[in-house]
Amino acid sequence: xxxxxxxxxxxxxxxxxxxxxxxxxxxxxxxxxxxxxxxxxxxxxxxxxxxxxxxxxxxxxxxxxxxxxxxxxxxxxxxxxxxxxxxxxxxxxxxxxxxxxxxxxxxxxxxxxxxxxxxxxxxxxxxxxxxxxxxxxxxxxxxxxxxxxxxxxxxxxxxxxxxxxxxxxxxxxxxxxxxxxxxxxxxxxxxxxxxxxxxxxxxxxxxxxxxxxxxxxxxxxxxxxxxxxxxxxxxxxxxxx
Amino acid sequence: xxxxxxxxxxxxxxxxxxxxxxxxxxxxxxxxxxxxxxxxxxxxxxxxxxxxxxxxxxxxxxxxxxxxxxxxxxxxxxxxxxxxxxxxxxxxxxxxxxxxxxxxxxxxxxxx
Numbered sequence: 001x002x003x004x005x006x007x008x009x010x011x012x013x014x015x016x017x018x019x020x021x022x023x024x025x026x027x028x029x030x031x032x033x034x035x036x037x038x039x040x041x042x043x044x045x046x047x048x049x050x051x052x053x054x055x056x057x058x059x060x061x062x063x064x065x066x067x068x069x070x071x072x073x074x075x076x077x078x079x080x081x082x083x084x085x086x087x088x089x090x091x092x093x094x095x096x097x098x099x100x101x102x103x104x105x106x107x108x109x110x111x112x113x114x115x116x117x118x119x120x121x122x123x124x125x126x127x128x129x130x131x132x133x134x135x136x137x138x139x140x141x142x143x144x145x146x147x148x149x150x151x152x153x154x155x156x157x158x159x160x161x162x163x164x165x166x167x168x169x170x171x172x173x174x175x176x177x178x179x180x181x182x183x184x185x186x187x188x189x190x191x192x193x194x195x196x197x198x199x200x201x202x203x204x205x206x207x208x209x210x211x212x213x214x215x216x217x218x219x220x221x222x223x224x225x226x227x228x229x230x231x232x233x234x235x236x237x238x239x240x241x
Numbered sequence: 242x243x244x245x246x247x248x249x250x251x252x253x254x255x256x257x258x259x260x261x262x263x264x265x266x267x268x269x270x271x272x273x274x275x276x277x278x279x280x281x282x283x284x285x286x287x288x289x290x291x292x293x294x295x296x297x298x299x300x301x302x303x304x305x306x307x308x309x310x311x312x313x314x315x316x317x318x319x320x321x322x323x324x325x326x327x328x329x330x331x332x333x334x335x336x337x338x339x340x341x342x343x344x345x346x347x348x349x350x351x352x353x
Binding site for chain 2: 161164165194197198199201202203204229232233236237241
Protein backbone atom coordinates (compact mmCIF):
# COMPACT_ATOMS: atom_id res chain seq x y z
CA UNK A 1 0.00 0.00 0.00
CA UNK A 2 2.94 2.32 -0.62
CA UNK A 3 0.89 4.55 -2.96
CA UNK A 4 -2.10 4.93 -0.67
CA UNK A 5 -1.33 8.57 0.08
CA UNK A 6 -1.45 9.42 -3.58
CA UNK A 7 -4.76 10.29 -5.13
CA UNK A 8 -6.13 10.13 -8.62
CA UNK A 9 -8.74 12.37 -10.21
CA UNK A 10 -11.22 10.29 -12.17
CA UNK A 11 -13.40 11.93 -14.81
CA UNK A 12 -16.36 9.62 -15.31
CA UNK A 13 -18.98 9.97 -18.03
CA UNK A 14 -22.41 10.39 -16.46
CA UNK A 15 -25.78 10.28 -18.17
CA UNK A 16 -26.68 9.24 -21.70
CA UNK A 17 -25.49 10.44 -25.10
CA UNK A 18 -25.91 14.06 -24.03
CA UNK A 19 -24.28 13.60 -20.65
CA UNK A 20 -20.99 14.93 -19.38
CA UNK A 21 -18.04 14.21 -17.14
CA UNK A 22 -18.12 14.26 -13.37
CA UNK A 23 -14.88 14.21 -11.45
CA UNK A 24 -14.09 12.18 -8.34
CA UNK A 25 -10.90 12.26 -6.36
CA UNK A 26 -10.04 8.87 -4.93
CA UNK A 27 -6.97 7.35 -3.30
CA UNK A 28 -4.59 5.57 -5.65
CA UNK A 29 -4.36 2.06 -4.28
CA UNK A 30 -1.54 -0.21 -5.39
CA UNK A 31 -2.56 -3.04 -7.73
CA UNK A 32 -6.11 -1.72 -7.99
CA UNK A 33 -7.86 -2.28 -11.30
CA UNK A 34 -10.06 0.28 -13.04
CA UNK A 35 -13.03 -1.93 -12.18
CA UNK A 36 -12.03 -1.94 -8.49
CA UNK A 37 -11.79 1.83 -8.62
CA UNK A 38 -15.28 2.16 -10.12
CA UNK A 39 -16.66 -0.16 -7.45
CA UNK A 40 -14.98 2.00 -4.84
CA UNK A 41 -16.62 5.13 -6.29
CA UNK A 42 -20.02 3.44 -6.45
CA UNK A 43 -19.84 2.09 -2.90
CA UNK A 44 -18.28 5.09 -1.21
CA UNK A 45 -19.19 8.19 -3.22
CA UNK A 46 -22.05 7.78 -5.68
CA UNK A 47 -24.26 4.66 -5.63
CA UNK A 48 -26.06 5.82 -8.78
CA UNK A 49 -23.01 5.19 -10.96
CA UNK A 50 -23.75 2.55 -13.62
CA UNK A 51 -21.17 0.28 -15.18
CA UNK A 52 -21.22 -3.29 -16.41
CA UNK A 53 -19.21 -6.28 -15.23
CA UNK A 54 -19.66 -9.96 -14.47
CA UNK A 55 -16.66 -12.26 -14.07
CA UNK A 56 -13.98 -9.73 -12.96
CA UNK A 57 -11.26 -12.07 -14.25
CA UNK A 58 -11.04 -11.29 -17.98
CA UNK A 59 -13.33 -14.01 -19.26
CA UNK A 60 -16.75 -12.50 -19.86
CA UNK A 61 -15.82 -9.35 -21.81
CA UNK A 62 -18.55 -7.24 -20.25
CA UNK A 63 -16.52 -4.54 -18.47
CA UNK A 64 -14.87 -2.86 -21.47
CA UNK A 65 -14.92 0.92 -21.63
CA UNK A 66 -12.86 3.82 -22.90
CA UNK A 67 -9.96 4.49 -20.51
CA UNK A 68 -7.98 7.65 -21.24
CA UNK A 69 -9.14 7.53 -24.84
CA UNK A 70 -8.54 3.84 -25.49
CA UNK A 71 -10.95 0.89 -25.23
CA UNK A 72 -9.76 -1.52 -22.55
CA UNK A 73 -11.03 -4.35 -20.36
CA UNK A 74 -11.21 -2.70 -16.98
CA UNK A 75 -11.04 -5.82 -14.81
CA UNK A 76 -7.53 -6.55 -16.05
CA UNK A 77 -6.27 -2.97 -16.39
CA UNK A 78 -4.34 -1.61 -13.44
CA UNK A 79 -5.01 2.00 -12.50
CA UNK A 80 -1.30 2.72 -12.11
CA UNK A 81 -0.66 1.56 -15.67
CA UNK A 82 -3.49 3.55 -17.24
CA UNK A 83 -3.28 6.74 -15.15
CA UNK A 84 -1.75 9.81 -16.81
CA UNK A 85 -0.71 12.87 -14.79
CA UNK A 86 -2.71 11.42 -11.89
CA UNK A 87 -5.85 11.60 -14.00
CA UNK A 88 -8.15 9.02 -15.50
CA UNK A 89 -10.90 9.63 -18.03
CA UNK A 90 -13.52 6.88 -18.18
CA UNK A 91 -16.09 6.91 -20.96
CA UNK A 92 -18.53 4.41 -22.48
CA UNK A 93 -17.27 2.49 -25.51
CA UNK A 94 -17.51 4.54 -28.69
CA UNK A 95 -19.46 3.33 -31.77
CA UNK A 96 -22.27 2.02 -29.54
CA UNK A 97 -25.30 3.86 -28.10
CA UNK A 98 -24.93 4.92 -24.48
CA UNK A 99 -27.56 3.56 -22.11
CA UNK A 100 -26.38 5.32 -18.97
CA UNK A 101 -23.00 6.39 -17.59
CA UNK A 102 -20.48 3.73 -18.65
CA UNK A 103 -23.03 1.23 -19.94
CA UNK A 104 -23.54 0.90 -23.68
CA UNK A 105 -26.18 -0.95 -25.65
CA UNK A 106 -24.40 -3.95 -27.20
CA UNK A 107 -27.39 -5.04 -29.28
CA UNK A 108 -26.00 -3.78 -32.61
CA UNK A 109 -22.69 -5.46 -31.87
CA UNK A 110 -24.31 -8.85 -31.27
CA UNK A 111 -26.80 -8.42 -34.13
CA UNK A 112 -23.82 -8.07 -36.43
CA UNK A 113 -22.45 -11.38 -35.12
CA UNK A 114 -25.71 -12.94 -36.30
CA UNK A 115 -25.55 -11.03 -39.61
CA UNK A 116 -22.07 -12.46 -40.16
CA UNK A 117 -23.48 -15.93 -39.38
CA UNK A 118 -21.27 -16.16 -36.33
CA UNK A 119 -23.04 -19.29 -35.15
CA UNK A 120 -21.91 -22.86 -35.76
CA UNK A 121 -24.23 -24.59 -38.25
CA UNK A 122 -23.81 -28.36 -38.24
CA UNK A 123 -26.18 -29.01 -41.16
CA UNK A 124 -29.38 -31.07 -41.24
CA UNK A 125 -28.02 -34.49 -42.10
CA UNK A 126 -27.24 -37.06 -39.45
CA UNK A 127 -23.52 -37.27 -38.71
CA UNK A 128 -22.34 -40.69 -39.88
CA UNK A 129 -18.63 -40.09 -39.71
CA UNK A 130 -16.71 -37.89 -37.37
CA UNK A 131 -14.39 -35.30 -38.88
CA UNK A 132 -11.00 -35.89 -37.33
CA UNK A 133 -9.41 -32.52 -36.59
CA UNK A 134 -5.78 -32.73 -35.61
CA UNK A 135 -4.24 -29.93 -33.54
CA UNK A 136 -1.71 -29.26 -36.30
CA UNK A 137 -4.29 -29.22 -39.07
CA UNK A 138 -3.74 -25.91 -40.97
CA UNK A 139 -7.41 -24.89 -40.78
CA UNK A 140 -7.59 -25.83 -37.11
CA UNK A 141 -4.55 -23.65 -36.44
CA UNK A 142 -6.17 -20.71 -38.24
CA UNK A 143 -9.35 -21.20 -36.21
CA UNK A 144 -7.28 -21.43 -33.01
CA UNK A 145 -5.75 -18.02 -33.67
CA UNK A 146 -9.19 -16.41 -33.79
CA UNK A 147 -11.28 -18.46 -31.41
CA UNK A 148 -10.52 -16.94 -28.00
CA UNK A 149 -12.61 -13.77 -28.54
CA UNK A 150 -14.59 -12.82 -25.42
CA UNK A 151 -16.94 -10.35 -27.19
CA UNK A 152 -15.71 -7.38 -25.15
CA UNK A 153 -16.24 -4.95 -28.04
CA UNK A 154 -12.84 -3.21 -27.68
CA UNK A 155 -12.01 -3.85 -31.35
CA UNK A 156 -15.45 -2.64 -32.46
CA UNK A 157 -15.04 0.55 -30.44
CA UNK A 158 -11.53 1.19 -31.81
CA UNK A 159 -12.41 0.54 -35.46
CA UNK A 160 -12.45 3.62 -37.70
CA UNK A 161 -14.54 1.83 -40.35
CA UNK A 162 -17.27 1.08 -37.80
CA UNK A 163 -17.19 4.77 -36.91
CA UNK A 164 -17.79 5.80 -40.53
CA UNK A 165 -20.08 2.99 -41.74
CA UNK A 166 -23.12 1.93 -39.74
CA UNK A 167 -23.48 -1.29 -41.71
CA UNK A 168 -19.88 -2.51 -41.34
CA UNK A 169 -19.96 -5.82 -39.51
CA UNK A 170 -16.88 -4.98 -37.48
CA UNK A 171 -13.71 -6.85 -36.52
CA UNK A 172 -15.23 -9.16 -33.88
CA UNK A 173 -18.06 -10.53 -36.05
CA UNK A 174 -15.73 -10.99 -39.02
CA UNK A 175 -13.13 -12.66 -36.82
CA UNK A 176 -15.81 -15.03 -35.57
CA UNK A 177 -16.89 -15.81 -39.13
CA UNK A 178 -13.27 -16.60 -40.01
CA UNK A 179 -12.96 -19.08 -37.14
CA UNK A 180 -16.13 -20.86 -38.36
CA UNK A 181 -15.06 -20.85 -42.01
CA UNK A 182 -12.01 -22.80 -40.87
CA UNK A 183 -14.18 -25.37 -39.08
CA UNK A 184 -14.64 -28.37 -41.38
CA UNK A 185 -17.70 -29.53 -39.42
CA UNK A 186 -19.58 -26.34 -40.27
CA UNK A 187 -22.07 -26.69 -43.11
CA UNK A 188 -22.68 -23.13 -44.40
CA UNK A 189 -19.25 -21.89 -45.50
CA UNK A 190 -20.46 -20.37 -48.79
CA UNK A 191 -23.51 -18.80 -47.17
CA UNK A 192 -21.31 -17.32 -44.45
CA UNK A 193 -18.82 -16.06 -47.01
CA UNK A 194 -21.70 -14.36 -48.80
CA UNK A 195 -22.88 -12.85 -45.52
CA UNK A 196 -19.48 -11.30 -44.83
CA UNK A 197 -19.05 -9.98 -48.39
CA UNK A 198 -22.06 -7.67 -48.67
CA UNK A 199 -22.01 -3.89 -48.41
CA UNK A 200 -20.80 -3.91 -44.80
CA UNK A 201 -18.49 -6.84 -45.32
CA UNK A 202 -14.84 -7.73 -44.98
CA UNK A 203 -13.74 -5.73 -48.04
CA UNK A 204 -14.43 -2.50 -46.14
CA UNK A 205 -11.56 -3.10 -43.68
CA UNK A 206 -8.92 -0.37 -43.94
CA UNK A 207 -6.27 -2.64 -42.44
CA UNK A 208 -5.44 0.03 -39.87
CA UNK A 209 -5.17 -2.73 -37.26
CA UNK A 210 -6.66 -0.67 -34.44
CA UNK A 211 -8.54 -3.86 -33.55
CA UNK A 212 -5.23 -5.70 -33.19
CA UNK A 213 -3.78 -2.91 -31.07
CA UNK A 214 -6.78 -2.85 -28.73
CA UNK A 215 -7.66 -6.53 -28.43
CA UNK A 216 -7.02 -7.46 -24.78
CA UNK A 217 -6.36 -11.07 -25.83
CA UNK A 218 -3.87 -10.11 -28.53
CA UNK A 219 -6.00 -11.62 -31.27
CA UNK A 220 -5.50 -10.44 -34.83
CA UNK A 221 -8.89 -9.66 -36.41
CA UNK A 222 -7.13 -7.84 -39.27
CA UNK A 223 -5.47 -11.11 -40.26
CA UNK A 224 -8.80 -12.93 -40.00
CA UNK A 225 -10.44 -10.31 -42.21
CA UNK A 226 -7.59 -10.61 -44.72
CA UNK A 227 -8.28 -14.36 -44.76
CA UNK A 228 -11.96 -13.70 -45.47
CA UNK A 229 -11.05 -11.33 -48.31
CA UNK A 230 -8.82 -13.97 -49.86
CA UNK A 231 -11.46 -16.70 -49.50
CA UNK A 232 -14.13 -14.42 -50.97
CA UNK A 233 -11.89 -13.40 -53.88
CA UNK A 234 -11.13 -17.02 -54.71
CA UNK A 235 -14.83 -17.92 -54.43
CA UNK A 236 -15.72 -15.16 -56.90
CA UNK A 237 -13.05 -16.30 -59.34
CA UNK A 238 -14.38 -19.87 -59.08
CA UNK A 239 -17.94 -18.62 -59.64
CA UNK A 240 -19.14 -19.69 -56.21
CA UNK A 241 -20.03 -16.22 -54.93
CA UNK B 242 -26.89 -6.28 -48.20
CA UNK B 243 -26.90 -9.94 -49.13
CA UNK B 244 -25.49 -9.81 -52.65
CA UNK B 245 -21.85 -9.96 -53.53
CA UNK B 246 -21.72 -6.80 -55.67
CA UNK B 247 -19.57 -4.93 -53.13
CA UNK B 248 -16.93 -7.65 -52.86
CA UNK B 249 -16.85 -8.00 -56.65
CA UNK B 250 -16.17 -4.28 -56.97
CA UNK B 251 -13.45 -4.67 -54.34
CA UNK B 252 -11.90 -7.52 -56.32
CA UNK B 253 -12.02 -5.53 -59.57
CA UNK B 254 -10.31 -2.66 -57.77
CA UNK B 255 -7.61 -4.99 -56.43
CA UNK B 256 -7.00 -6.55 -59.85
CA UNK B 257 -6.96 -3.17 -61.61
CA UNK B 258 -4.57 -1.94 -58.91
CA UNK B 259 -2.23 -4.86 -59.60
CA UNK B 260 -2.41 -4.08 -63.31
CA UNK B 261 -1.67 -0.41 -62.65
CA UNK B 262 1.34 -1.31 -60.52
CA UNK B 263 2.79 -3.35 -63.36
CA UNK B 264 1.89 -0.77 -66.02
CA UNK B 265 3.39 2.13 -64.06
CA UNK B 266 6.72 0.26 -63.85
CA UNK B 267 6.66 -0.51 -67.59
CA UNK B 268 5.68 3.10 -68.36
CA UNK B 269 8.45 4.58 -66.20
CA UNK B 270 11.10 2.23 -67.55
CA UNK B 271 10.06 2.99 -71.12
CA UNK B 272 10.16 6.72 -70.44
CA UNK B 273 13.60 6.55 -68.82
CA UNK B 274 14.99 4.53 -71.76
CA UNK B 275 13.17 6.55 -74.45
CA UNK B 276 14.20 10.02 -73.35
CA UNK B 277 17.93 9.31 -73.07
CA UNK B 278 19.48 12.45 -74.55
CA UNK B 279 16.08 14.19 -74.64
CA UNK B 280 13.22 14.06 -77.11
CA UNK B 281 10.82 16.68 -78.40
CA UNK B 282 7.05 16.31 -78.53
CA UNK B 283 7.31 15.96 -82.30
CA UNK B 284 9.80 13.11 -81.98
CA UNK B 285 7.55 11.35 -79.47
CA UNK B 286 4.54 11.59 -81.79
CA UNK B 287 6.69 10.36 -84.67
CA UNK B 288 7.48 7.21 -82.69
CA UNK B 289 4.00 6.63 -81.32
CA UNK B 290 1.93 7.34 -84.44
CA UNK B 291 0.63 4.11 -85.88
CA UNK B 292 2.01 2.04 -83.01
CA UNK B 293 -1.10 0.10 -82.12
CA UNK B 294 0.66 -2.11 -79.57
CA UNK B 295 1.51 1.01 -77.61
CA UNK B 296 -2.04 2.24 -78.17
CA UNK B 297 -3.46 -1.00 -76.74
CA UNK B 298 -1.11 -0.81 -73.75
CA UNK B 299 -2.09 2.76 -72.85
CA UNK B 300 -5.78 2.11 -73.55
CA UNK B 301 -5.78 -0.72 -70.99
CA UNK B 302 -3.76 1.52 -68.66
CA UNK B 303 -6.31 4.34 -68.96
CA UNK B 304 -9.29 2.00 -68.47
CA UNK B 305 -7.66 0.33 -65.44
CA UNK B 306 -6.98 3.76 -63.91
CA UNK B 307 -10.58 4.86 -64.55
CA UNK B 308 -12.05 1.70 -63.03
CA UNK B 309 -9.68 1.70 -60.06
CA UNK B 310 -10.20 5.40 -59.33
CA UNK B 311 -13.97 5.39 -59.62
CA UNK B 312 -14.41 2.36 -57.34
CA UNK B 313 -12.14 4.03 -54.81
CA UNK B 314 -14.06 7.29 -55.10
CA UNK B 315 -17.31 5.38 -54.57
CA UNK B 316 -15.93 3.97 -51.31
CA UNK B 317 -14.71 7.38 -50.18
CA UNK B 318 -18.14 8.88 -50.97
CA UNK B 319 -19.80 6.17 -48.88
CA UNK B 320 -17.52 6.45 -45.90
CA UNK B 321 -16.80 10.17 -45.77
CA UNK B 322 -20.06 11.83 -46.85
CA UNK B 323 -22.40 8.87 -46.42
CA UNK B 324 -23.57 9.00 -50.05
CA UNK B 325 -25.17 5.65 -50.87
CA UNK B 326 -27.69 4.08 -53.18
CA UNK B 327 -28.38 4.30 -56.88
CA UNK B 328 -27.43 7.97 -57.31
CA UNK B 329 -23.98 7.30 -55.88
CA UNK B 330 -23.47 4.27 -58.14
CA UNK B 331 -24.62 6.28 -61.14
CA UNK B 332 -22.19 9.09 -60.26
CA UNK B 333 -19.35 6.54 -59.96
CA UNK B 334 -20.23 5.04 -63.37
CA UNK B 335 -20.35 8.53 -64.92
CA UNK B 336 -16.99 9.39 -63.37
CA UNK B 337 -15.54 6.13 -64.71
CA UNK B 338 -16.94 6.82 -68.20
CA UNK B 339 -15.53 10.36 -68.13
CA UNK B 340 -12.07 9.13 -67.14
CA UNK B 341 -12.19 6.39 -69.80
CA UNK B 342 -13.22 8.89 -72.48
CA UNK B 343 -10.49 11.36 -71.50
CA UNK B 344 -7.86 8.64 -71.29
CA UNK B 345 -8.77 7.02 -74.61
CA UNK B 346 -8.97 10.41 -76.28
CA UNK B 347 -5.40 11.12 -75.10
CA UNK B 348 -4.25 7.70 -76.35
CA UNK B 349 -5.86 8.31 -79.74
CA UNK B 350 -3.95 11.58 -79.94
CA UNK B 351 -0.70 9.65 -79.51
CA UNK B 352 -1.43 6.76 -81.87
CA UNK B 353 -3.80 7.94 -84.59
